[in-house]
Amino acid sequence: MKKFWCWFFIIWPVLAIWACWVAPSRDWWFPGESATPLGERIDGLFYLILIIVTVVFIGTQIAMGYVLFKGTHDDEKDVLFIHGSHSLEVLWTIAPAGVLLFIALYQMDVWADFRIQSRFPQDAVAQPIAEVTARQFEWRIRYPDPDRKFKNAAEVRDWLRKPRPDDLYTVNDLHVPTGRSVLFHLRSEDVQHSFFAPKLRVKQDAVPGLVIPIWFEVLKGDKYELVCAELCGWGHYKMKAQIWAQPEREFQAYLQQLKKEQFYDGVGEEPEPSASLAN
Numbered sequence: 001m002k003k004f005w006c007w008f009f010i011i012w013p014v015l016a017i018w019a020c021w022v023a024p025s026r027d028w029w030f031p032g033e034s035a036t037p038l039g040e041r042i043d044g045l046f047y048l049i050l051i052i053v054t055v056v057f058i059g060t061q062i063a064m065g066y067v068l069f070k071g072t073h074d075d076e077k078d079v080l081f082i083h084g085s086h087s088l089e090v091l092w093t094i095a096p097a098g099v100l101l102f103i104a105l106y107q108m109d110v111w112a113d114f115r116i117q118s119r120f121p122q123d124a125v126a127q128p129i130a131e132v133t134a135r136q137f138e139w140r141i142r143y144p145d146p147d148r149k150f151k152n153a154a155e156v157r158d159w160l161r162k163p164r165p166d167d168l169y170t171v172n173d174l175h176v177p178t179g180r181s182v183l184f185h186l187r188s189e190d191v192q193h194s195f196f197a198p199k200l201r202v203k204q205d206a207v208p209g210l211v212i213p214i215w216f217e218v219l220k221g222d223k224y225e226l227v228c229a230e231l232c233g234w235g236h237y238k239m240k241a242q243i244w245a246q247p248e249r250e251f252q253a254y255l256q257q258l259k260k261e262q263f264y265d266g267v268g269e270e271p272e273p274s275a276s277l278a279n
């Protein structure tokens with residue numbers, strides 16, 4: 001019983017390593033591989049930090065266990081009192097500060113590529129694919145007319161300020177092309193929501209009054225989950241949507257189909273197949 005605290009501190013790192021070891025095979029780990037290149041870099045940062053804290057955690061637990069082991073005797077002995085060590089205090093203050101500074105500097109590039117607008121892929125900035133508006137309790141998506149291109153940044157700003165009659169609308173279905181960077185603008189109509197696509201490693205708050213650009217590049221065509229990650233009211237759980245990543249040609253065909261559904265009244269001739277599909 002005297003060794004209880006010694007074993008208590010030793011058991012935690014053993015349990016932690018076991019949990020990390022079995023987690024991937026039991027689906028306790030990430031929600032699958034990242035589907036975006038930036039997401040892979042974010043995962044890399046996660047693993048780097050995981051390795052650092054693992055080393056520190058195991059080190060401190062073993063040290064605690066060792067001290068407790070040495071400090072417990074069956075026979076009564078005199079206890080040794082010490083009044084701290086100045087050099088040790090300096091060491092274990094500077095070492096964590098150094099590690100934190102290293103992490104802060106090391107992650108800056110990933111953060112900048114994700115959030116700093118001047119680092120965004122400029123092709124994607126010039127032609128945003130959509131505007132996504134979160135509201136209680138759905139995601140409203142507005143695409144610009146697929147047959148028109150924005151000429152400059154002023155036109156994009158204008159489009160964001162004022163919807164156009166030829167815009168296309170959907171709810172809870174965001175389609176994006178694969179193999180190139182895409183950008184859309186996120187806003188909220190009422191309260192604060194959060195755009196969260198776990199497999200794309202994208203999470204961004206939608207804040208009332210702000211228009212926030214988000215970009216990503218999806219590598220593989222698939223259906224990805226989109227949820228709201230901010231408790232936004234009674235129907236928060238209902239804010240589930242899909243991101244359909246598909247090859248450019250299918251994406252353009254989807255937009256044309258949407259256009260037809262939205263504008264063709266079923267009377268008279270059907271609209272011509274689009275020029276963007278022909279090439």
Ligand SMILES: [Cu+2]
Pocket residue numbers: 134192193194228229230231232236239
């Ligand atoms: Cu929400």
